[in-house]
Amino acid sequence: MAVALGRQAAPRRSFVELLDDRRVLSVLCMLPAVGLLVTFLAYPLGLGVWLGFTDTKIGRPGVFIGIDNYISLFDDSVFLLSVYNTLVYTIVATILKFGLGLWLALLLNNSMPFKAFIRAIVLLPYIIPTVLSALAFWWMYDPQFSVISYVLSKMGLIDRYVDFLGQPNAARASVIAANVWRGIPFVAICLLAGLQTISPSLYEAAALDGANPWQRFRNVTVPMLMPILSVVLTFSVLFTFTDFQLIYAITRGGPLNATHLMATLAFQRAIPGGQMGEGAAIATAMIPFLVFATVFSYYGLQRRKWQQGSADD
Amino acid sequence: MTEITRRDALKIGAGTAAFAATGVDALAQGAPKWEVTPEKGASIRVLRGSRFVQGDETVFNENVAKYEKATGVKVRVDYEGWEDITPKAAVAANVGKGPDIVYGWYDIAHQYPDKLVDVSDVANYLGAKYGGWFDVCKKFGQTKGGRWIAIPLGAPGSKVVYRISHAKEAGFSEFPKDTKGFLALCQAMKKANKPVGLALGNAVGDANGWCHWVVWAHGGKMVNEKDQVVINSPETIAGLEYAKELYQTFVPGTLSWLDPSNNKAFLDDQLSLTTNGISVYYSIKNSADPKIKAMAADVGHADYPIGPVGRSTQLNLIVPAMVFRYSKYKNAAKDFIRFMMEQEQYEPWSTASIGYFSHPLAAYDKLPIWTADPKHTPYRDTMRTMLWPSYAGSLGYASAGALADFIMVQMVATACSGAKSPKDAAAEAQKRAERYYKV
Numbered sequence: 001m002a003v004a005l006g007r008q009a010a011p012r013r014s015f016v017e018l019l020d021d022r023r024v025l026s027v028l029c030m031l032p033a034v035g036l037l038v039t040f041l042a043y044p045l046g047l048g049v050w051l052g053f054t055d056t057k058i059g060r061p062g063v064f065i066g067i068d069n070y071i072s073l074f075d076d077s078v079f080l081l082s083v084y085n086t087l088v089y090t091i092v093a094t095i096l097k098f099g100l101g102l103w104l105a106l107l108l109n110n111s112m113p114f115k116a117f118i119r120a121i122v123l124l125p126y127i128i129p130t131v132l133s134a135l136a137f138w139w140m141y142d143p144q145f146s147v148i149s150y151v152l153s154k155m156g157l158i159d160r161y162v163d164f165l166g167q168p169n170a171a172r173a174s175v176i177a178a179n180v181w182r183g184i185p186f187v188a189i190c191l192l193a194g195l196q197t198i199s200p201s202l203y204e205a206a207a208l209d210g211a212n213p214w215q216r217f218r219n220v221t222v223p224m225l226m227p228i229l230s231v232v233l234t235f236s237v238l239f240t241f242t243d244f245q246l247i248y249a250i251t252r253g254g255p256l257n258a259t260h261l262m263a264t265l266a267f268q269r270a271i272p273g274g275q276m277g278e279g280a281a282i283a284t285a286m287i288p289f290l291v292f293a294t295v296f297s298y299y300g301l302q303r304r305k306w307q308q309g310s311a312d313d
Numbered sequence: 314m315t316e317i318t319r320r321d322a323l324k325i326g327a328g329t330a331a332f333a334a335t336g337v338d339a340l341a342q343g344a345p346k347w348e349v350t351p352e353k354g355a356s357i358r359v360l361r362g363s364r365f366v367q368g369d370e371t372v373f374n375e376n377v378a379k380y381e382k383a384t385g386v387k388v389r390v391d392y393e394g395w396e397d398i399t400p401k402a403a404v405a406a407n408v409g410k411g412p413d414i415v416y417g418w419y420d421i422a423h424q425y426p427d428k429l430v431d432v433s434d435v436a437n438y439l440g441a442k443y444g445g446w447f448d449v450c451k452k453f454g455q456t457k458g459g460r461w462i463a464i465p466l467g468a469p470g471s472k473v474v475y476r477i478s479h480a481k482e483a484g485f486s487e488f489p490k491d492t493k494g495f496l497a498l499c500q501a502m503k504k505a506n507k508p509v510g511l512a513l514g515n516a517v518g519d520a521n522g523w524c525h526w527v528v529w530a531h532g533g534k535m536v537n538e539k540d541q542v543v544i545n546s547p548e549t550i551a552g553l554e555y556a557k558e559l560y561q562t563f564v565p566g567t568l569s570w571l572d573p574s575n576n577k578a579f580l581d582d583q584l585s586l587t588t589n590g591i592s593v594y595y596s597i598k599n600s601a602d603p604k605i606k607a608m609a610a611d612v613g614h615a616d617y618p619i620g621p622v623g624r625s626t627q628l629n630l631i632v633p634a635m636v637f638r639y640s641k642y643k644n645a646a647k648d649f650i651r652f653m654m655e656q657e658q659y660e661p662w663s664t665a666s667i668g669y670f671s672h673p674l675a676a677y678d679k680l681p682i683w684t685a686d687p688k689h690t691p692y693r694d695t696m697r698t699m700l701w702p703s704y705a706g707s708l709g710y711a712s713a714g715a716l717a718d719f720i721m722v723q724m725v726a727t728a729c730s731g732a733k734s735p736k737d738a739a740a741e742a743q744k745r746a747e748r749y750y751k752v
Contacts, residue, residue: 057710059406059425072748077741078718143566144578165514165569168732252515255568256726271400273717274424274710275749 049287051280058274069281078257079282082265086289089176089261090240096180097236098229101187106221108188109195119192126185134249137178141165141250165251168258175259178246183239187232194228195221233297241290262286340656340676345441349434351645356387359649360402361416362395362632365469365592368665376658383652386645396517405637413640414650419716420453420701420708422463422633429462430636430643435651436461443656444676447696453631457707463633464650467663467670469590470695471522471629477613479507479585488615492530495618496559499586503562507585510563510578512570513726515719518630519572521702523588523617524725525628527559528552529700530620533739535715535746536706542750544724545743551621553728553735560729568730580605588617591668591692614691625698632670671695714749 018024052069056062073079108119125133140147141164149161164174198221206216244263247253253260253268260268262282270279359377364370370392377388391412393401398417405411406425415421422429436454440446446454450465473488480488483501499509512519528534533549536542560567564583567574575587580596587593591614598609617627634653636646652658660680663670668682668689673696683693703712715721724742728735 057424058403059428060710076745076748078745141569142574142577143569144564144574144581144583160565163566163569166566167568171569251569252571254514254571254726256723256730256732268717269714271403273714274403275714 052284054277056276082260086261093179097183104188105191123185130245134246138250190232194225198224237293351386355642355645357413359390359414360412363392372662372665409639413646423708433461443674450673463635465673466632468629468631470671470692473615474589475586492620499562502585508564509586510584513567514570516572520722524722527556529626532622540706542746545739549739550735629699711749
């Protein structure tokens with residue numbers, strides 16, 4: 001191909017010469033990546049957005065209906081509930097994951113025996129396939145066979161089994177706990193990596209200045225950790241907001257749709273329900289939230305100038 | 314769950330061997346002609362749900378081998394998790410590529426009728442030969458214009474599964490036939506501290522089954538014959554009031570129950586009564602645990618009781634076989650479906666499936682499996698009496714959407730849990746259903 005092109009261009013400028021032009025070369029080098037992105041990211045995303053504006057059913061192509069799907073969704077109590085659930089799920093789970101993850105990272109950052117081994121073990125929940133851990137939680141939350149209830153009742157603390165998934169708020173708390181359990185290792189290991197890049201001399205200098213442990217944490221650790229924190233936060237929010245497997249395996253959106261997230265509702269409507277257009281619209285409705293979360297966590301946390309050593313504004 | 318081995322299935326069959334030996338061909342009535350022959354060098358792919366009972370898959374595969382031998386057509390069968398079938402078939406229909414035949418669920422064929430091959434010849438042939446299709450088969454298999462687009466293979470029947478001794482202790486030596494007696498039985502069981510458990514989570518099979526029954530039994534329905542949403546009616550509310558009373562007799566936690574939950578609890582001796590396919594009886598009968606095995610004699614099966622409407626109102630899953638238009642070997646595919654429905658194949662398959670699938674053709678009432686054990690018999694008439702998910706309306710996009718959204722189940726669950734009054738629950742369901750049935 002290159003040879004053929006070169007021969008055609010020969011009378012004017014040889015292909016090899018053309019490659020010397022930085023602009024041409026950079027475009028050529030980027031082409032494969034752009035091709036992959038367009039084929040596997042931009043096209044499906046664009047198609048999804050487009051489907052959201054149609055009344056496509058499974059097995060029947062739809063016609064453009066403008067924003068009818070969205071109008072109908074805003075009048076749909078189940079959809080509105082799923083938006084609420086998704087926000088609660090994401091916000092609560094993220095706060096818990098970061099609080100506990102940071103704590104775990106700080107603990108792991110201390111020198112202790114079998115450090116490498118312990119760090120590897122911490123990653124386990126993250127390594128187990130989601131569906132497997134979801135099934136484990138499903139059993140643990142079972143109204144009749146829950147090991148948690150079993151232990152509590154053997155200890156004489158409760159006289160009837162806990163109804164983890166039967167009441168809306170208890171069910172929300174239960175699936176959030178499962179998500180937090182799965183998400184902590186990711187946050188902890190990433191933050192641990194960040195902690196290790198902080199030069200010990202900064203802590204030494206702070207200690208010499210008479211800073212107490214809290215001040216050292218507040219004024220050295222936090223600002224130095226902020227860049228990686230914002231990246232990890234962005235990813236964590238994205239993963240949590242789009243969670244599907246945990247919910248689908250544990251509650252399937254029940255009880256009474258109390259744990260239906262936008263992702264699970266989009267699937268339920270589009271595939272088992274056959275309402276492809278509406279499902280796509282629900283999935284598309286997630287995009288503004290995701291963009292907002294990304295922009296907020298990425299720029300909001302990185303903007304701060306004191307990371308570069310100047311005053312905060 | 315304990316699975317039924319082929320050996321067990323054979324044992325069941327052994328009792329009726331005499332019938333089986335002479336029974337072949339006995340059920341065929343008249344001999345219509347079947348003239349579709351497979352294309353030369355045809356090879357077809359079949360997608361179906363994986364087994365719930367071992368014998369199903371074993372004998373299905375044996376029948377496939379028989380077919381390959383008889384016709385030279387190559388057949389590949391893919392078994393997939395039963396919840397993956399609907400999305401996979403949908404994708405195949407959409408992109409025009411995939412398996413030639415799909416054994417799907419429920420009203421799946423009515424979501425893409427235009428993508429399916431007309432199988433009227435198969436249906437007419439089988440109907441004429443085996444005493445005709447039950448009415449509900451026509452609802453599932455035919456378009457409104459009467460064109461057959463799917464051949465029902467059978468229906469995994471759901472019945473009331475209960476402990477005979479618990480019913481006796483509660484003062485019922487015979488299982489009540491009407492809803493009033495049924496409620497009294499459940500209340501008595503609860504009083505004896507042996508509760509009832511019916512799924513109220515988003516359980517596709519179990520929850521849909523009994524929630525539709527309870528509303529229909531009192532005369533409520535999602536839509537009328539003209540597909541107008543009529544769920545918000547005094548009849549529905551009466552059904553919900555009844556369900557609410559019934560719910561008081563349930564074991565805690567049923568609001569989160571998915572399909573496997575009731576099986577687990579029943580096997581663990583925590584329930585007096587639930588609704589299920591025949592499979593739970595078989596896991597008990599063949600359990601390696603002697604304690605569970607001992608329960609088998611105490612397990613009874615009964616029809617869902619009849620409500621004020623005065624007729625049987627049950628919903629069951631159904632398995633329709635569809636041939637896709639994109640198939641290169643349509644004749645082979647049709648011939649394969651026909652072959653599997655013929656008595657020579659259907660009878661051993663039904664026997665090996667221990668009655669898990671109830672038959673769609675009237676002549677198969679006489680299949681030996683239904684009398685091999687008197688406890689099988691209630692499952693025999695599943696397809697003769699059952700209704701369809703969007704009763705009394707038509708099947709199509711709207712009904713599939715409403716079913717997948719669990720509108721009926723959640724209406725009942727909302728009323729039972731007390732989250733809303735029966736009146737408000739019915740009004741909410743009306744609103745939700747109207748979204749799907751908008752014209």
